[in-house]
Amino acid sequence: MLAWLLFGCAREPDHARYLRALHAPDGPAGWDVCLTVADPNLRGDCQASVAAQDSYFDQCGQVNAGTWRDECWFEAAEDESRRGDMTGALVACTKSGFAMQCQDHVLGMVAVAWLDLPVAEVGVKFAALHVNAPGTSLGFLFWRHYDRTRIAEGKPITRVGCQDRDCRGAAETEVAAALSQAVAASRAVCDAIPTFAWAVDGDAQRMVQHAWTEACSDHPAGRYKGQP
DSSP, X not given: OHHHHHHHHHSOOHHHHHHHHHTSSSHHHHHHHHTTOOSHHHHHHHHHHHHHHHTOGGGGGGSOTTHHHHHHHHHHHHHHHHTTOHHHHHHHHTTSXXXXXXXXXXXXXXXXXXXXXXXXXXXXXXXHHHTTSOOTTHHHHHHHHHXXXXXXXXOOOOSTTOOSHXXXXXXXXXXXHHHHHHHHHOGGGGGSOOOOTTOOSHHHHHHHHHXXXXXXXXXXXXXXXXXX
């Protein structure tokens, strides 16, 4: 009985092993320590943390299926993004249970990186990226990030130069969203078509006019203004 008690007291607790894994000299050493963690959930947490800390992402598939494996692949995608391999990042996302959220996050990073490039050039670059990255909705998600961020920063947006429906549709969607926010903030917006710093060319102004008509047609200060 005494020997059993001494053994039990001497056994390193899981949380101590977790901390030791994080202070290991490299990813493989830390990973080996994580494997000795008895609690499955804490072991997965340990493995995902070691992978993120030491860029040891080729082991993500060895994490028990569930939240921590998904988190490991999400972290892998972020790491690929920071290294500039956006295709690799999008592919890593597909291995996570958070695939859509992960890809949306990566696409936002891509959009910011290309924010000052003209639409036509961005289209060519995105097509080259997308060809090796699975996901049918990636184009629309990407262009929404691109247009939304440009609107937020007051940079001109346009459909001129768009090569596909995703590019055009995203611009229309983000213009409508921006106009709706303006209408929600001030009913006076429906008194007349507003002007925006990002609506510079004729195409952008036409999108604003269409969005204004849609948002204000049934508004009491819209087309019915001045009516009995």
